Amino acid sequence: MTELCNTAQDALNILKSGDTLWCHSMAATPYRLLEALAEKALSLQDLTLMQLHLEHADALCAAALDGHLRNRCFFVGKEMRELVNNGRADYVPIFLSEIPRLFRQKVQPVDVALIQVSPPDRHGNCSLGVSVEATRAACDVAKTIIAQINPRMPRTHGDACIPYCDIDYAVEIDSALPEHPPSTLNEVHLRIGRHVAELVENGDCLQTGIGAIPDAALHFLQQHDNLGIHTEMFADGILPLIERGVITNRNKVVQRGKLVTGFVLGSNALYDFVDDNTDIAFTDIEEVNNPAVIRKNPQAVSINSAIQIDLSGQVCADSIGSRIYSCFGGQVDFVTGAQLSKGGRSIIALPATAAGGTVSRLVTQLSPGAGVVTSRAQIDHVVTEFGVASLRGCSLRERARALIAIAHPDFQDPLHRQCFDAGLRL
Template sequence: MSIKTYHAVTPEEAVKVIKSGDHVHLSSVASVPQCLVHAMCARGDAGELHDVHIHHLHTEGPAPYTDTKYEGVFQHDAFFVGSNVRPAVQSGFADYIPIFLSETQRLYRDGYIKCNVAMIQVCPPDEHGFVSLGTSVDATLAAVETADYVIAVVNKNVPRAFGQAMISMSLIDIFVEDDTPLVKSHFSIPNEIETAIGMHCAELIEDGACLQMGIGSIPNAVLAQLGNHKNLGIHTEMFADGVLPLVEQGVINGANKGVDKGKMVSTFLMGSQEVYDFIHNNPQVLMMDVGYTNDPFIISQNPKTTAINSALQVDLTGQVCADSLGTKFFSGVGGQIDFVYGASRSKGGKAIIAMPSVTNKGVSKIAPTLAAGAGVVTTRNHIHWFVTEYGAVNLYGKTLQERAKLVISVAHPDHRESLEKAAFERFGSHFRFVTKY
């Protein structure tokens, strides 16, 4: 059977379907269709558009639509804020919609946001007329299903990933061709502090556990400690290079998973070319809709689900800021609470919040109370395990005063006295009689 064909147009021709007032969705992370973005912005430069709303999750690469010159032309209303758009959000020229990652797809499917145009990237079609969304399924599948127009960039560099990433060409209205490589990300080698955090987290991970963790030095530090584990699984919103050696060693095989046994499940990816090559034509990997990967009920069906997430600041009662700290670091709620909630309900599961005890400037990230304007992502009601380079403590089922003692016990030694003084002032003289750390 011959490969199904399509008629491709130029990016400039494709974006003519965008109208003033439209809502446009971009595929995320490594798979932003930059040729369409630049063509859309060119229409803005020509004065052809106004009040166009741009939606996406985390994106890598340029985001020219957030430039101040496009005020009144493009309104950035993202579901997650990456470093490329954070300055625009902080300055007020762009904005974001606070929402659990698991529910981003509902914004389209349940009609809270109308998707007029979905701009995506796909792999070349196979002989059956199917293409793959590759590294970006997340809320993009919901956008494709509900959009008035779907513009797809056919790119040979998009991996042919399985699961819900596979869609029929019939869902696509306009095709464009562009072979720009996907954005790649390379993460630094964990430093001494991150390695210590990784070791403490790894000690909590049991054989047969199903892992969720993000990207960066701490997840890599955790993964580097798991070489002697057995029968680990992956059900996560994303993974990066750190899992590949464990797959090659047979440590990650999904044998103990309760759902999608033997499969690695993710909703988007960001990493090196090795990661993109790994998922290409690999039936071991399922790229799924974010409503599936981040559904707390589905997460909980895998035994020993262990979710490891980061934070910007934690207070003495266990409130976790992972969204914004004052006017800085706007990012979004993301999937942290989806997995905290799911892991805590998994049989033998563990929900872990991990972070260095201090900032790069030596300021304690453990605070008496969260900074003014800080966004609470994981509440004191949800937190279980808390890990720094000084150890791991379980706050679940503990009183406020017991929590304060435990949190202070893993603070940087230089800050413990001041934190204990703050706790004494907050809880009163009885605090001194709570079991010492």
């Protein structure tokens, strides 16, 4: 029986010291519950809050929470970076597809799931709305579910359904969903996007994400036909292609005719689009990101980014040197699935430089402490604004030559010299 509480503080009264909590993430972050949690935690000890990317989570970063609540991050967003890199929060490097299994196999206990849902429908079912990701699995195993019921949460289809009676404590709070407006595209983004689009063929099934480079690539796909989408997440850049009939999902094998995703993050127009849209399946991320599922779609194409790539093709995507920046996410899941797909391919796209053009992102060796997210054996294409390096089947010498050719011209000679000094004759 669900207990309807008057306030968020009332809903959290059942928490006790030592509890391990999961928090619904992305645009579904129940940030009103988190504000109450920051207050409640001060009266408790050793709470652990597991999370992916959280929105409006500033309240969890207060120094006063040390010893009371510790964040355990499977994704490190901007609000958590300082905490993780200063040792006040923990980062767990893991493929996104593996997180639900941590819960279901009881490797990682979940005492309490904090979620945000739509109001129950006439059948008594709420919806996880714009973000299913690992929250579906957390709800399946949590001893207690505490929900913010928000009339602004879209009702989505797939694995998003959660019966109201499965919720132990609920509080009704009307709060705006966090928005991420479409990126402003500059010349570098557009040049990268054009190169990526040239690698996409009619009938491909795409995985892409959020940000300027994915938006730029999508911008140049408007003349393509019969594209499909099977992706861990999508943003507003998909919408014009659906409206133009470019994305049809007709060539897919997995949920043919439907766009498959784990969550969305973008504008209110995007949230309105997914509301009660039966053409979109919000699916458990263990299923969405499973390479064995991804490979079933012919011509699966993964489009991801990186922070740094060495000249052998090793990809660092979660840290800047030893400083953690984001996470593994689904990059390896989709790179693997795309390579196993009939006619599939993987693409890593990134600007050639960082720090205002003073640092090359293509390097002879990754920075000290940098972690390898995607191995050099898994990369098909690397794209910068200066072109495409196709690495599949290439030797180390051939890889270095191809990657130097798409580095910024200012860094090509230094990279050649560094290779020579390291004994690699190009």
